[in-house]
Amino acid sequence: MHAVTELHPNTEVSNAVYEYSINHSTPVPKHIDEHRQASIEFCEKENEEANMMINTLQAQFLIFWARAQGVKRVLEIGMFTGYSALAWVEALRDQPEGGLVCLDLPGKTSAFALQTFAKYGVSDKVQVIEGNGQTTIDSLAGQKFDLVFIDADKSGYITYFEKVLSLNLLSPSGVIIADNALRRGLVADDSERNPASARYSKETHQALDRFNKFVRDDPRVEHVLLPAFDGLNFIRVKNTTPN
Numbered sequence: 001m002h003a004v005t006e007l008h009p010n011t012e013v014s015n016a017v018y019e020y021s022i023n024h025s026t027p028v029p030k031h032i033d034e035h036r037q038a039s040i041e042f043c044e045k046e047n048e049e050a051n052m053m054i055n056t057l058q059a060q061f062l063i064f065w066a067r068a069q070g071v072k073r074v075l076e077i078g079m080f081t082g083y084s085a086l087a088w089v090e091a092l093r094d095q096p097e098g099g100l101v102c103l104d105l106p107g108k109t110s111a112f113a114l115q116t117f118a119k120y121g122v123s124d125k126v127q128v129i130e131g132n133g134q135t136t137i138d139s140l141a142g143q144k145f146d147l148v149f150i151d152a153d154k155s156g157y158i159t160y161f162e163k164v165l166s167l168n169l170l171s172p173s174g175v176i177i178a179d180n181a182l183r184r185g186l187v188a189d190d191s192e193r194n195p196a197s198a199r200y201s202k203e204t205h206q207a208l209d210r211f212n213k214f215v216r217d218d219p220r221v222e223h224v225l226l227p228a229f230d231g232l233n234f235i236r237v238k239n240t241t242p243n
């Protein structure tokens with residue numbers, strides 16, 4: 001067992017740390033905050049779950065990280081209302097050839113995201129492919145992405161991972177980031193000790209656990225599963241070129 005110090009002793013301190021971190025990091029542009037609020041109102045009206053969106057600090061982190069990596073092309077699997085998509089567009093702002101492809105199911109949330117991209121004048125930066133991502137991803141064969149963000153149906157993560165590799169969608173420095181890989185800690189501890197075990201269905205975290213193990217056992221890749229946000233599994237194809 002690897003012992004870790006308890007960094008934040010309770011939820012109040014955790015929340016204070018989260019707010020402090022947001023306020024001491026490069027802020028997201030105003031329109032992204034505005035869209036977060038609009039998404040929350042949309043979700044209330046349409047009975048959707050606003051907590052599907054990545055949080056503000058995660059948006060700040062992903063923008064920073066994508067820029068530091070010089071990411072030009074992003075594939076997002078799971079767009080929802082377009083909140084994280086706007087973050088990717090922001091990350092690509094200084095990349096004239098940059099672009100974002102989003103896969104999601106057709107419906108009200110996708111329509112809302114498309115309206116949002118038009119409202120903020122970024123429609124030319126985002127290609128939305130509607131349909132089941134597990135099959136629409138095939139249409140991307142021949143394209144390369146520096147970053148693939150997997151944030152759609154959790155039972156599909158293995159398929160998305162397999163397809164990204166088999167279709168050869170990653171650029172040489174390309175990275176997959178799989179979101180929610182720790183699912184409220186349930187993949188590590190789904191006993192009664194974890195209050196989330198009473199709120200969430202077992203199927204989802206069991207699917208994510210299968211995904212994490214599948215990646216761990218795949219000799220083609222190296223990866224790190226970070227206990228940040230709801231768990232980010234960073235994955236890259238191993239460099240097989242001899243030194």
Ligand SMILES: C[S@@+](CC[C@H](N)C(=O)[O-])C[C@H]1O[C@@H](n2cnc3c(N)ncnc32)[C@H](O)[C@@H]1O
Pocket residue numbers: 052053054077078079080081082083084085103104105109131132133134151152153156
């Ligand atoms: C967690 S939300 C994405 C949140 C978004 N990345 C954000 O942070 O703003 C998951 C999305 O995956 C989509 N999704 C679920 N199953 C899918 C499938 N089979 N193909 C494509 N998209 C799917 C849902 O419609 C939903 O919009």
